[in-house]
Amino acid sequence: MSEKNREAKRSAREALQEQRAKEKARAKRKRTFVVAGGVVAVLAIAAVVGVLVADHQDSNDSSPSGAVAAPAGATGKDNLVIPVGAANAPSVLTIYEDFRCPACDQFEKQFTPTIHSLEDSGQMRTEYHLVTLIDGNLGGSGSLKAANAAACAQDAGKFRAFHDVLYTNQPDEQTDSFGDNNNLLTLAGKVSGLKTPTFTACVNNGTHQGWVKKSNTAFGDSGFNSTPTILLNGKTVYGSSTATLTPDSLKQMVATANKGKQPGTVTATPQSS
Numbered sequence: 423m424s425e426k427n428r429e430a431k432r433s434a435r436e437a438l439q440e441q442r443a444k445e446k447a448r449a450k451r452k453r454t455f456v457v458a459g460g461v462v463a464v465l466a467i468a469a470v471v472g473v474l475v476a477d478h479q480d481s482n483d484s485s486p487s488g489a490v491a492a493p494a495g496a497t498g499k500d501n502l503v504i505p506v507g508a509a510n511a512p513s514v515l516t517i518y519e520d521f522r523c524p525a526c527d528q529f530e531k532q533f534t535p536t537i538h539s540l541e542d543s544g545q546m547r548t549e550y551h552l553v554t555l556i557d558g559n560l561g562g563s564g565s566l567k568a569a570n571a572a573a574c575a576q577d578a579g580k581f582r583a584f585h586d587v588l589y590t591n592q593p594d595e596q597t598d599s600f601g602d603n604n605n606l607l608t609l610a611g612k613v614s615g616l617k618t619p620t621f622t623a624c625v626n627n628g629t630h631q632g633w634v635k636k637s638n639t640a641f642g643d644s645g646f647n648s649t650p651t652i653l654l655n656g657k658t659v660y661g662s663s664t665a666t667l668t669p670d671s672l673k674q675m676v677a678t679a680n681k682g683k684q685p686g687t688v689t690a691t692p693q694s695s
Contacts, residue, residue, distance in 0.1 A: 490632040493576040497549075502637045504550040504573070506582050507541035508686025513676045515540075515548045518641055518651040521568035521588050521600060522556035526650045529660065530589040536669035538582075544685030546676050550585070553649050554638045556595065564593075564600030567625075569634040571606040574624035575616055583613045655679055 492501035515537065519526045540546035552572065554565035568588055575584035587609050593599040600606060603625050610617040610625075624630070641651075652660035652667070654675055660667045 490636050491629055492633050493573040493581075493630055494579075495576060496633075500636065500640065502551060502633070502640055504552070504576050504581055505547055506550065507547035508544045508688050509547065511541075511544055511547035511686035512680045512683040513540075513546040513655055515546055516551070516651075516653040516656070517548060518551045518553050518646060518649055520553045520555050520565050520649045521572070521592065522560075522562075522565045522595060522598070523553075523649045524592075524595050525648075527589050527592045529650045529652070530586070533669055533672065534586060534589075536672055540673070540676055542688060544688045545680055547686065550581075551641060552634055552637050553641045554634060555649055560596065560598075562598030562601050564598040566631055566634055567603060567628070568600040568606060569637075570628055570630045571603075571610070571625045573630035573633060574621050575610070575613070577624060578616055578618070578621055580613050580616045584610060584616060587612045 493504065495505065497503045497505050519530075537546075537548060541548060552569035554569065557563055557565040572581060572585055572588065575581045588600070591609055606625055607617060607622060610621060648661070650660065652658070654672070659665075659672070659675065665671070
């Protein structure tokens with residue numbers, strides 16, 4: 423082979439190697455671009471999700487700081503209890519309730535007259551813990567907003583009356599109409615003197631939503647997992663497998679527990695109109 427032919431073949435090989443090197447470099451740049459583009463897309467999606475989560479949190483928080491503002495007269499650990507009845511009543515009925523909970527509504531419809539009678543005679547004080555299980559299970563905000571409105575009613579000294587109105591007008595579990603503040607304000611009109619500018623602002627501003635959330639967290643930490651949870655003097659008396667509670671048996675249990683004790687000092691309790 424002549425020297426001229428060898429040089430030609432060498433030049434062809436070098437040209438081919440150079441072309442392959444260029445193609446590899448081009449492919450590498452393309453891969454880098456695709457990966458970088460994917461990272462940017464993932465970051466963009468994450469940013470959108472972050473905004474959505476932040477918006478959702480903001481819609482549920484009562485304030486940017488998530489401040490916990492207990493309603494007037496709240497008692498118990500961390501002021502998470504709304505008491506109804508004589509402070510010195512000899513017996514205490516503890517109720518964990520969710521305003522969207524159908525089982526709670528059934529309990530209230532059966533027991534409300536008896537509970538009121540025992541409260542009004544000084545035999546028993548009721549301590550309410552407000553819970554938001556249905557919001558967590560089914561979505562929506564009705565449990566939270568109704569509980570906030572009830573806490574606003576507590577500020578006005580009209581918790582019991584508004585509590586009863588909410589259960590009398592409880593929507594279907596799947597219908598989150600308590601999530602509409604306008605609906606809650608309309609229901610507040612059924613309680614004489616409740617729907618004031620102060621109450622309206624409290625409802626619309628979600629003043630006690632942080633407190634309601636803390637109450638719900640405390641419920642979960644307590645080991646209870648369903649509503650209603652009812653205790654008499656610290657002992658579970660409703661929903662247990664040992665006995666079926668009735669209004670008459672509740673009266674008897676309170677009478678037995680109060681034997682030899684003086685009734686509490688009763689003050690007038692506002693009623694719904």
